[in-house]
Amino acid sequence: MMAWTWLARRILSGTIALLAVRTAAAQAPANRWQQPAAELAGQIAGILGPGQARLSVRNLSTIPADQVPAIQALLEQDLKAHGVQSSGMESASSIRVTLSENLREGLWVAEVIQGSETRVTMVQVEAGAPHAAAQAKSGLMLRKQLVMETKQPVLAALETQTALVAVEPEEITVLAKDTRGWHEAKDFDVGGKRALARDPRGVISADGNGDGFEAFVAGMECSGSFAGGAESALATCHESDDPWPVFPPVPEPGAAGNPASIKAFYNAARNYFTGVVTPAIGADLPPFYSAAVLPRPAGAALLIGGIDGKVQVLDAGALRTVSGTRDWGSDFAVLDSGCGAGNQVIATGSGEAAGDSLRAYELPAFDAVPASAPLAMDGTVTALWSAADRKSVMAAVRHASGDYEVDRVMALCD
Amino acid sequence: MLWRCATSFLLVSAALLAWGRTRPHYGGTLRVEIAEDPWQRPGGIARRLVLDGLTRADASGATQPALAVDWNSENQNHRWQFKLRPGVHFQDGSPLTPIAVVASLNTACPSNCPWSAIHAVGGSVIFTGDEPMPNLPGLLAGDEYLIALTITSEGKPPEGVIGTGPFQVSGFLNGVLTLAANENCWAGRPFAGTIEIRAHRAVRDQWLDWSVGRTDIVEVPPEQMRQAQQQRLNIVSSPPVTLLAVQIAESGSLESPLLRQSMALGIDRSALSNVIFQKQGEVTASLLPANLTGYSFLFPVERDLAKAQQLRGGITPPLLTLAAPGDATMQLAAQRIALNLREGGFNVQVTGDATQHVDLTLREFRLEGNQPQAALESIAGDAGLNPPPPGQGDMALFQSESEILGRYTLIPLLYLPRAFAVSGRVRDLRLNPDGSPDLADASLLDTARGDSSRGDAP
Numbered sequence: 001m002m003a004w005t006w007l008a009r010r011i012l013s014g015t016i017a018l019l020a021v022r023t024a025a026a027q028a029p030a031n032r033w034q035q036p037a038a039e040l041a042g043q044i045a046g047i048l049g050p051g052q053a054r055l056s057v058r059n060l061s062t063i064p065a066d067q068v069p070a071i072q073a074l075l076e077q078d079l080k081a082h083g084v085q086s087s088g089m090e091s092a093s094s095i096r097v098t099l100s101e102n103l104r105e106g107l108w109v110a111e112v113i114q115g116s117e118t119r120v121t122m123v124q125v126e127a128g129a130p131h132a133a134a135q136a137k138s139g140l141m142l143r144k145q146l147v148m149e150t151k152q153p154v155l156a157a158l159e160t161q162t163a164l165v166a167v168e169p170e171e172i173t174v175l176a177k178d179t180r181g182w183h184e185a186k187d188f189d190v191g192g193k194r195a196l197a198r199d200p201r202g203v204i205s206a207d208g209n210g211d212g213f214e215a216f217v218a219g220m221e222c223s224g225s226f227a228g229g230a231e232s233a234l235a236t237c238h239e240s241d242d243p244w245p246v247f248p249p250v251p252e253p254g255a256a257g258n259p260a261s262i263k264a265f266y267n268a269a270r271n272y273f274t275g276v277v278t279p280a281i282g283a284d285l286p287p288f289y290s291a292a293v294l295p296r297p298a299g300a301a302l303l304i305g306g307i308d309g310k311v312q313v314l315d316a317g318a319l320r321t322v323s324g325t326r327d328w329g330s331d332f333a334v335l336d337s338g339c340g341a342g343n344q345v346i347a348t349g350s351g352e353a354a355g356d357s358l359r360a361y362e363l364p365a366f367d368a369v370p371a372s373a374p375l376a377m378d379g380t381v382t383a384l385w386s387a388a389d390r391k392s393v394m395a396a397v398r399h400a401s402g403d404y405e406v407d408r409v410m411a412l413c414d
Numbered sequence: 415m416l417w418r419c420a421t422s423f424l425l426v427s428a429a430l431l432a433w434g435r436t437r438p439h440y441g442g443t444l445r446v447e448i449a450e451d452p453w454q455r456p457g458g459i460a461r462r463l464v465l466d467g468l469t470r471a472d473a474s475g476a477t478q479p480a481l482a483v484d485w486n487s488e489n490q491n492h493r494w495q496f497k498l499r500p501g502v503h504f505q506d507g508s509p510l511t512p513i514a515v516v517a518s519l520n521t522a523c524p525s526n527c528p529w530s531a532i533h534a535v536g537g538s539v540i541f542t543g544d545e546p547m548p549n550l551p552g553l554l555a556g557d558e559y560l561i562a563l564t565i566t567s568e569g570k571p572p573e574g575v576i577g578t579g580p581f582q583v584s585g586f587l588n589g590v591l592t593l594a595a596n597e598n599c600w601a602g603r604p605f606a607g608t609i610e611i612r613a614h615r616a617v618r619d620q621w622l623d624w625s626v627g628r629t630d631i632v633e634v635p636p637e638q639m640r641q642a643q644q645q646r647l648n649i650v651s652s653p654p655v656t657l658l659a660v661q662i663a664e665s666g667s668l669e670s671p672l673l674r675q676s677m678a679l680g681i682d683r684s685a686l687s688n689v690i691f692q693k694q695g696e697v698t699a700s701l702l703p704a705n706l707t708g709y710s711f712l713f714p715v716e717r718d719l720a721k722a723q724q725l726r727g728g729i730t731p732p733l734l735t736l737a738a739p740g741d742a743t744m745q746l747a748a749q750r751i752a753l754n755l756r757e758g759g760f761n762v763q764v765t766g767d768a769t770q771h772v773d774l775t776l777r778e779f780r781l782e783g784n785q786p787q788a789a790l791e792s793i794a795g796d797a798g799l800n801p802p803p804p805g806q807g808d809m810a811l812f813q814s815e816s817e818i819l820g821r822y823t824l825i826p827l828l829y830l831p832r833a834f835a836v837s838g839r840v841r842d843l844r845l846n847p848d849g850s851p852d853l854a855d856a857s858l859l860d861t862a863r864g865d866s867s868r869g870d871a872p
Contacts, residue, residue, distance in 0.1 A: 120712060329436045
């Protein structure tokens with residue numbers, strides 16, 4: 001039922017990547033217009049028949065003006081192939097092509113005028129959105145890669161070598177990778193009797209073997225395995241009010257054994273965590289939207305984004321407010337970039353700016369210091385989480401159209 | 415024309431993009447003032463807060479599931495099966511059943527419906543039609559077909575409006591309709607705890623209340639958008655959603671299509687837009703706005719008085735009446751149109767009384783969604799015209815629209831946006847495809863902190 005389309009646009013790196021994007025952008029238009037130009041020319045020729053006609057093209061769409069001559073050339077070429085010679089001279093027939101568009105697609109309309117009679121034909125043109133390359137101007141540079149696109153909201157996702165597991169409000173979808181990227185292999189109903197949430201949230205984490213997962217959405221818990229490959233993945237879900245694993249274990253330098261994950265209780269009727277965590281950490285936490293464990297020289301610190309808008313860090317059993325977070329939104333995640341202090345907090349913007357963005361910050365003490373320029377996103381960031389290896393963060397982004405994409409955001413050391 | 419459309423989109427996009435960076439908070443009371451009735455059809459602000467449809471239109475115009483989770487057609491679109499979402503309850507606790515849906519739709523549409531018959535079968539609702547119904551899923555997203563409880567579990571008609579939507583009616587006192595959050599809404603509990611809608615409030619009073627912080631959301635009529643912008647009001651504006659058109663009676667002295675065509679050519683749309691609506695309207699000669707179709711430029715909007723007089727052929731019909739129900743702006747617009755028509759050789763008198771027989775009526779048609787074929791069928795239905803022949807694709811749509819316009823009984827003039835001024839405590843306010851504010855997804859900034867006064871504390 002779901003219309004998944006997956007792309008794996010992996011930009012190579014740094015300058016090469018930017019050059020590749022620019023080259024592709026320059027080459028794309030001519031190829032893109034060939035099919036609709038041929039289709040429209042065929043329809044015009046079907047009305048007009050062989051002969052001469054005066055062709056004019058006007059642009060009422062968002063197609064850049066510098067691409068219109070190329071489109072006109074394609075139309076002339078295709079008309080000629082159908083026996084219609086485009087002539088600049090006065091002709092009994094004329095063809096007026098308008099490059100237009102509507103909410104859903106481009107629309108090229110031809111008015112074929114023969115004497116006093118005007119006949120109309122039109123073709124749809126697939127809408128295409130230009131994607132801007134990531135840019136940064138100081139410190140480390142954030143860069144994003146598109147992992148997948150979907151019609152459904154993605155609340156969280158787990159990417160491994162063999163499978164990509166996407167958590168949606170009502171489904172868990174397992175995707176397999178082939179040469180073209182990720183494609184849907186299996187999906188599982190989350191089920192449950194609870195009403196949907198208006199600001200739905202979810203988490204997913206890998207199991208100890210790395211070939212299974214544990215996922216949570218409001219009131220439901222799912223576990224699954226893709227040990228036999230994504231195509232034969234298994235998953236089961238059941239109702240649960242168990243706490244969610246929102247604080248992944250972070251090994252302490254020199255510490256023995258595997259550190260335990262701290263879990264937090266989620267308010268399934270709202271969009272935040274209650275502040276109650278298990279095991280207890282010796283401090284009362286406020287209700288919060290986001291939390292992360294930030295490795296620091298003196299030991300891992302707990303970072304909390306409260307529903308009151310305050311960002312606080314748990315230090316020596318006491319919560320201390322982090323300054324410099326006025327521009328932060330409600331979501332953040334930690335990235336082990338290896339740049340600068342070694343790790344950064346990637347935070348969403350507060351919404352004061354015109355578009356949504358991500359930005360890296362370092363927290364040397366209790367001040368958030370910007371470590372990158374804002375990275376503009378192609379929509380609204382609806383969820384943000386650290387990848388399993390913490391070398392990147394993943395962002396779910398909702399486009400203005402209502403479609404979603406998941407991006408991987410990495411840092412390049414400057 | 416397109417740049418204005420693009421501007422509208424930017425405004426809406428800005429609203430869309432504002433969603434979700436700082437997560438929305440729960441609780442608080444959102445105060446709204448409107449000039450109209452909150453329950454009026456179509457477009458009454460309370461309707462989509464309390465009621466849901468089987469389907470809904472998303473921002474791109476695509477039809478999405480709502481109370482129906484799936485649907486399919488058979489027999490060349492003569493039969494449609496809509497499978498209901500399980501586990502949905504009306505606000506009184508009674509379950510949403512196919513029988514309840516059938517009862518609601520039969521009440522909403524007792525005759526001249528897009529379907530011939532409707533039945534409850536298992537967990538589904540079946541629509542059958544004598545004619546193909548290719549656009550039925552899109553039509554069912556319309557305001558007209560929202561699902562309301564018609565019979566309670568005690569077998570009585572409910573007291574007040576009961577639906578499955580995000581808010582439920584909790585009171586009506588001193589002209590204020592109070593809606594409370596539906597905790598068990600299938601689409602999720604809305605963010606605001608309460609909405610207070612003060613209805614039948616004159617726009618100038620709305621603005622006065624807004625300026626002193628007595629309300630959060632007020633209306634900004636198109637002709638006052640410029641003034642509102644100059645006053646730096648925080649405005650959220652929709653794409654063009656209200657069609658202003660003149661409907662011409664096909665009988666009597668205007669029986670001749672040539673006379674009606676002559677009238678269509680004699681109206682100066684640009685002057686109407688510039689003078690009456692302060693350039694906020696999109697001049698149109700098509701029934702659907704440019705952003706929905708992309709081909710509206712094919713219908714010329716220019717006035718051609720010479721051709722109008724030529725088509726009239728020296729015939730001067732007797733005194734014609736032009737009715738303009740509505741506010742003073744509609745009256746002014748009607749006066750302007752009458753002036754244009756007099757210049758074209760027609761003797762037209764404006765009346766505010768639409769109950770008598772009139773030859774012409776200045777009407778507003780509100781787009782309920784942005785699925786173009788469904789929107790065209792809806793306009794044709796509202797105008798009492800035969801629905802256009804069903805078809806798929808842009809060319810079929812253009813042909814349907816051309817056929818309706820070719821009768822010259824409906825003369826499109828302007829497409830107008832809907833706009834609202836929003837206080838600083840409201841965030842994430844988006845507009846529905848019909849231009850109404852989507853209050854279910856709006857939240858309030860000053861409740862952050864959990865709104866303990868309304869039980870929303872963690």
